[in-house]
Amino acid sequence: xxxxxxxxxxxxxxxxxxxxxxxxxxxxxxxxxxxxxxxxxxxxxxxxxxxxxxxxxxxxxxxxxxxxxxxxxxxxxxxxxxxxxxxxxxxxxxxxxxxxxxxxxxxxxxxxxxxxxxxxxxxxxxxxxxxxxxxxxxxxxxxxxxxxxxxxxxxxxx
Ligand SMILES: [Zn+2]
Numbered sequence: 001x002x003x004x005x006x007x008x009x010x011x012x013x014x015x016x017x018x019x020x021x022x023x024x025x026x027x028x029x030x031x032x033x034x035x036x037x038x039x040x041x042x043x044x045x046x047x048x049x050x051x052x053x054x055x056x057x058x059x060x061x062x063x064x065x066x067x068x069x070x071x072x073x074x075x076x077x078x079x080x081x082x083x084x085x086x087x088x089x090x091x092x093x094x095x096x097x098x099x100x101x102x103x104x105x106x107x108x109x110x111x112x113x114x115x116x117x118x119x120x121x122x123x124x125x126x127x128x129x130x131x132x133x134x135x136x137x138x139x140x141x142x143x144x145x146x147x148x149x150x151x152x153x154x155x156x157x158x
Contacts, residue, residue: 015062018062033045036154038076039072042057056118059077061073095122096121096123098119
């Protein structure tokens with residue numbers, strides 16, 4: 001668990017998205033909350049979620065800005081974003097979504113060096129919930145449980 005917490009530190013020397021994109025072993029992918037990788041992207045559960053089920057889609061390449069992305073990277077990131085929406089709808093039935101990219105620390109980017117798109121599932125009333133809890137962090141055990149559930153739903157056919 002300390003290992004997982006260490007990965008999440010913004011000041012951590014290693015880029016956690018690059019590490020996630022490189023992870024191939026099942027146990028390492030699980031520890032890094034990797035849901036899947038596509039040709040150009042990696043999809044992970046955000047350990048610092050705005051709401052339960054908050055996912056991140058990132059190009060595998062370590063690029064800081066959107067204008068550095070190639071067309072295949074842009075297309076793939078959007079395709080994986082849609083796949084995230086579909087998966088979350090099946091798994092946890094959100095009532096809505098916020099989808100977007102924070103560029104630069106002043107815009108709220110926790111990891112300015114590696115561009116990533118947020119998919120934040122929303123439910124009526126969740127804003128109040130998050131306001132009350134303020135600086136809430138999901139415990140690693142809960143993130144692991146969500147990983148397990150999303151992998152289970154993703155592997156279901158139909
Ligand atoms: Zn990176």
